[in-house]
Amino acid sequence: MQLIQLLLNGLSLGAVYALFALGYTLVFSVLGVINFSHGAVFTLGAYFTYLLIGGQAGANGLLAGLQLPVALPFALALPLAGLASALVALLIERVAFRPLRQRGADSLLALISSLGAGVILVNLIQLLMGAESYAIPIGTLGTLPAALSFGGAQVRTVQVLLLAISLLLLLLLSVWLEGSRSGKALQAVSEDPVTAQLLGIDSDGMIRLAFGISGFLAGVSGGLVGLSVSIAGPYFGISYGLKALGVLVLGGLGSVPGAMLGGLIIGLAEAFVPAEWSGWKDAVAYGFLFLILVLRPQGLLGKPLGTKV
């Protein structure tokens, strides 16, 4: 019974990691650079969700006591928060990535400028909403029961919901990437942006699309984690961002199925860390990450790294 519970917890955690890591992957595959503001967009998504369900801003920020005039159900608030996060990701692309790309600058620079964008976002949140933690009340789920029973094991409804929503989004994304014209165009840009452009694909548009989707995924996963474990303050996205980076490398940078596999492995591994060792839980993802880089640098499902002459 215990096993089913652990398994489901691990799976739902892993699915959210995968969702979050896919946002990195999309941007990495078209630009070849890690977007370090991704964790901040995740945090933002959680705060947007909290405000949209009618949550009240705490006493310590500039927005103290603010409450939106609407209180949306979670099912509506989550996608809206995702959309708002997508807009922010587009803005980040505009100010932190595009100017560098247009000059053909070293991709290392975008790493720093995106980090700057992340620092701004996190501190803006802190300024507006204060440093306190927020919880998305379980009551927002309407009439759903707090726990479900699977073969005698009690599982929190939230975990099941997390798993279902994440899997649905992962499925939609895969179908879109493999089956649709724009998904294939995105893959072409990630192979070679200049050639793609020559073949009539709007490379810049595709890059914007990648950022938009990546922001949406970050926002949604932020909202889901906020619902599941509460929002621990403006910096809470950073540790998730790092772990998602581990997920990403484990599966193979730039590989979509790899990100999913990596997410599930790390989520399950963390769930099976016994409670008395919980302090070491964070080391699991990084330990995996380190090992895989040393043993198989291209990740589990990545393409082999060649030497370019």
Added chain:
Amino acid sequence: MDAGLLEQMLIGALLALSVYLPLRCGQLSLATPGFFAIGGTVAALLSTRIPSFAGTGATSPLPALLLEMTLGGLLAALLALAIGGTVLRLRGIYLAIATIALVEILRVITLNLSFTGGALGIFGIPQPFATASGYAGFTLVLLALVCWLCARLEQLRLGRAMAAIRDDELAAACVGIDTAQVKLQAFVLSALLAGLTGVLAAHFLNSWNAKVGSFDASITTLAFVVFGGSRTWLGPVIGGLVLTALPELLRPVGDLRLIVFGLVILLGPVLFPQGLITPQRLQGLGPWVAGLGQQLRGRVPGPWRR
């Protein structure tokens, strides 16, 4: 100027040089805060647990500090030597991520071991200097020494081999440079510098915990180098000094200061893609500076230079 702030700035400059060393041969290693944390932990443990390191006077003895710096630096360098061979086979962003993982693993270990004080860390580290000015004077001498060594490095075989690897690793290997060895040496030197800087910082800060070496620190130290410019040793030094001082200097704008700090990090690479200090910019400043610029560059750029 406040000597405490000056000391922080000097420590920032030393850390920036530690990031710069591997970057000089094109290796983006973000492990500096991990080695910095090792040095600090060594200092905190030795000086709070062993009475002769703390001394009996008002300040702890200076030879004890120098011994700690040697030990802290060596331990960091040994770790770098042990993992460098495998880690440095990775390139570009993969190396960066592996070194971030290393920093995080070290952080979690420090956080969970009981003798490193767990989440609270170690308090009441004895002071080898009575005032912040004492620290700043000592660190200034150390920084000057490290800068001189870095400038000398550019004239030496090792420094030139490093530059050759940065420009084209394959070509460097083809002309007989043992690229793996040179990269490892740069990595170990970087760790040594970060380790002994950690010893100084632990004494200066008076307490030490796992938070010191975190992902944030990895990225901030990298920002020092990218902001200042990674072509000469002067760039990281200026970057470290300026970016460490900035949040403090921005105190008058209150809550907005970290937002302004973020703006600077965001706009720095966009406005100055090469960093603030480039050999060309130094040459534009007049003959004396141009001479310095030539020296900083280390060699006359050839047509192959990218």
